[in-house]
Amino acid sequence: MIDLHSHILPGIDDGAKTLDISLEMARIAVDDGIHTMACTPHIYPGLYMNDAAGITRHRDALQAALDAKGLALKLVTGADVHLVPGLLDGLRAGRVPTLAGSRYVLLEPSHNIVPPRFLDSVFSLVAAGYTPVITHPERLVWIEEQYPVFAQLIQQGAWMQVTAGALTGKFGPRAKYWGERFLGEGQTHILASDAHSTGRRVPQLSQARAVAERWLGAEEARRLVIDRPQAILDDIAPSRVPAPPQIAPQRGWLQKILRRA
Numbered sequence: 001m002i003d004l005h006s007h008i009l010p011g012i013d014d015g016a017k018t019l020d021i022s023l024e025m026a027r028i029a030v031d032d033g034i035h036t037m038a039c040t041p042h043i044y045p046g047l048y049m050n051d052a053a054g055i056t057r058h059r060d061a062l063q064a065a066l067d068a069k070g071l072a073l074k075l076v077t078g079a080d081v082h083l084v085p086g087l088l089d090g091l092r093a094g095r096v097p098t099l100a101g102s103r104y105v106l107l108e109p110s111h112n113i114v115p116p117r118f119l120d121s122v123f124s125l126v127a128a129g130y131t132p133v134i135t136h137p138e139r140l141v142w143i144e145e146q147y148p149v150f151a152q153l154i155q156q157g158a159w160m161q162v163t164a165g166a167l168t169g170k171f172g173p174r175a176k177y178w179g180e181r182f183l184g185e186g187q188t189h190i191l192a193s194d195a196h197s198t199g200r201r202v203p204q205l206s207q208a209r210a211v212a213e214r215w216l217g218a219e220e221a222r223r224l225v226i227d228r229p230q231a232i233l234d235d236i237a238p239s240r241v242p243a244p245p246q247i248a249p250q251r252g253w254l255q256k257i258l259r260r261a
Helices: 019-031 052-069 087-093 118-127 143-156 172-184 206-216 218-233 253-260
Strands: 036-039 074-077 080-082 104-108 131-135 159-163 190-192
Touching (some): 052 074, 087 118, 118 131, 143 159, 143 172, 190 206, 190 218
Parallel strands (some): 036 074, 080 104
């Protein structure tokens, strides 16, 4: 499997604090069946002042440490990019990295408030040739009031990344409800761990893949953690990648997840 959202690089954001933690996270990922992981620290001006060059240096150092330990995990670069003024200029200049140098870029909306001109900002990225991959929409505080916006974003050309731990209940019933709804309504392109540590937020995908398989079948579950992530790494145009299935909910599906919430 391929995990395209992690905070495994040590000491540069709110993820792994030390190299030892990074190495243990890598062991957990390999044991779970993950062979490739994107190092995607936050880029948030004024708080996490990371850039492409620094992320690449830290990735190279961690890859060397993994290789020395015999851990079969390939690291690629990226960033968990916050939607701020100047983002498009940063992407064009190469200061803000995309996922493995592709057209795909992880885009993190504000957790607590709807970003101003959210639709317009995402569309400007699409118009410039990028494919924004919106991170963990199921965990946003404002998802209840703005859920239809995400369907509009997909129509504009954005992709959605649901957190694996949301589907397994690690973020509580609310995130599980919205994660299952994104999944069941065909609005999830990839699953990723958004791993930060060796505790609750670990780099694991297999349990969430099993949840997706129960909802959508083995083929689509594979696409969520292998095929579409690989298409991102290979920089395949979104139009050439199978879209999430638009399926009719199973009988009682909505009522069941509403009871869980």
